[in-house]
Amino acid sequence: MKTTNQLLSVAAVVTAATLLASCSSASSSQAHVSSPKAITIAYGSITDADPLFRSVGTGLSSEAEASGGKVIRFDNKFDPAAALANTRLMIQQKPDIIMQWAPQAASEGIGKMIKESGIPCVAINIPIPGCAFFNLSNERIGDEAGGRRSSGCQEEGMECQ
Secondary structure, eight states: OOOHHHHHHHHHHHHHHHHHHHTOOOOTTOOOOSSOOOOEEEEEESOSSSHHHHHHHHHHHHHHHHTTOEEEEEEOTTOHHHHHHHHHHHHHHOOSEEEEOOOGGGHHHHHHHHHHHTOOEEEESSOOTTSEEEOOOHHHHHHHHHHHHHHHHHHTTOOOO
16 A cells, blocks of 8 residues: 555646646647656755655655656755745756745745746645645645654654554
8 A cells, every 4th residue: 555655746746747738838739649758847845854744755756757757856944045046946957847845935936936937836735826736635644644653652662642
């Protein structure tokens, strides 16, 4: 059975691919695509310092690679200035799509930069103007993290609630 993070990563890759398909410049008379294009995703994690958040990026990378795509990862460090700097770097990479999980304080500036770049984007958990919004299930992530912590402390011989 897949873990919650793997399922969320698959959902993110599917979301990115769907957005790219809908943003295609092909005319409506072109009804089919002969083969899917391997996509490059620029992904900004809210922080890679926490194993739970880092695992979302790792899962996204694994799923993208399994589909022939690639993920360029950036660590926003819970810092609005880092998120803005990372967005500039993402745009320089010219990915097919930007998936940005950034602090709220940076969302307006990020939205402006991405809009000017013309690159499709997905905002993860925190809305960014002009980006599609993808809200991870915080409850499921919390349940999974709590279960892991509980299992870990039981393995160490501690009492856990």
